[in-house]
Amino acid sequence: MWFWNTEVGWAIVHPILEEYGWHYVSCNIWNKGIQHIAGNCNLPILKNFPIVTEVCAQYVRRAEFPVNGKVLSLKQWLRYEWERTGLPLYKANEACGVANAATRKYLTKDHVWYAPPPDVFKQLVAYANEHGDANGKPFFSLDGQKPTTQAQYANLFARFEGQYGITNVWEHPPLHNGERVKIPGSSKYAHLNQKPLKLIKLIIEVSSAPGDVIWEPFGGLCTAGLAAYMSDRVAHCAEINPNIFTLAVNRLQDYDDQAKLQPKLLENNVALGEL
Numbered sequence: 001m002w003f004w005n006t007e008v009g010w011a012i013v014h015p016i017l018e019e020y021g022w023h024y025v026s027c028n029i030w031n032k033g034i035q036h037i038a039g040n041c042n043l044p045i046l047k048n049f050p051i052v053t054e055v056c057a058q059y060v061r062r063a064e065f066p067v068n069g070k071v072l073s074l075k076q077w078l079r080y081e082w083e084r085t086g087l088p089l090y091k092a093n094e095a096c097g098v099a100n101a102a103t104r105k106y107l108t109k110d111h112v113w114y115a116p117p118p119d120v121f122k123q124l125v126a127y128a129n130e131h132g133d134a135n136g137k138p139f140f141s142l143d144g145q146k147p148t149t150q151a152q153y154a155n156l157f158a159r160f161e162g163q164y165g166i167t168n169v170w171e172h173p174p175l176h177n178g179e180r181v182k183i184p185g186s187s188k189y190a191h192l193n194q195k196p197l198k199l200i201k202l203i204i205e206v207s208s209a210p211g212d213v214i215w216e217p218f219g220g221l222c223t224a225g226l227a228a229y230m231s232d233r234v235a236h237c238a239e240i241n242p243n244i245f246t247l248a249v250n251r252l253q254d255y256d257d258q259a260k261l262q263p264k265l266l267e268n269n270v271a272l273g274e275l
């Protein structure tokens, strides 16, 4: 999940997200640069440095494992399942083919814990189901019927494929002409908070695959919906304001019409700023 807001809005929502199972990963800064305030900054009365940024906080959904009316974390579940096998802890090292990483890292209760990689998890599961207590099988099962596969386990982790040269500070000028949507027949901007397509495309592409569903619950002009569509994802958006909703629908429709007319031009990301 990518949570765009002011820093105060984010500060308010952060504990609620954590409480409801979202794990904080990082804070990214959109730096709009000096252009954001050029000619529009009343420095003599301002009591802070002019703000030219917005934040976009990254969260991932924590995997949850319901067991006997409780919800266990992945760390707790791995250890719980191993203990259910009745096998001594040190046998997990043998299962994973390592000297002591299994007991020291994957099954430990302390803070140095980290999740076994999918191929190691597969070995752990196979060993547990072969040598564990016959009455407790299947071990490491998500459905109670069969053990979790390597692919199912890998799916528990949020996708992220970073790109060299891209850090958590995103330099991008404020949106003015070109990409900025205006009210039809007027020179006024349609929405105060339209986000840059380039940044939205970036976060969608690093954290999802073609064909994935992208959900934009606070759509505005549905920049994420448009970026998702451009990147071959499946877009779902919501917007509560009917006027803004209509503008967003028109925006998506315009893109579709232009893409049909000039597919080559629109395939090229450089052209996106001209939409």
Ligand SMILES: C[S@@+](CC[C@H](N)C(=O)[O-])C[C@H]1O[C@@H](n2cnc3c(N)ncnc32)[C@H](O)[C@@H]1O
Pocket: 191, 193, 194, 195, 196, 217, 218, 219, 220, 221, 222, 223, 224, 238, 239, 240, 241, 244
């Ligand atoms: C910050 S804007 C989103 C801007 C968008 N990312 C863009 O680039 O155009 C947030 C939008 O959420 C809408 N909104 C607020 N509450 C909503 C709700 N409960 N359901 C759907 N949309 C809502 C507002 O009308 C506003 O247009």
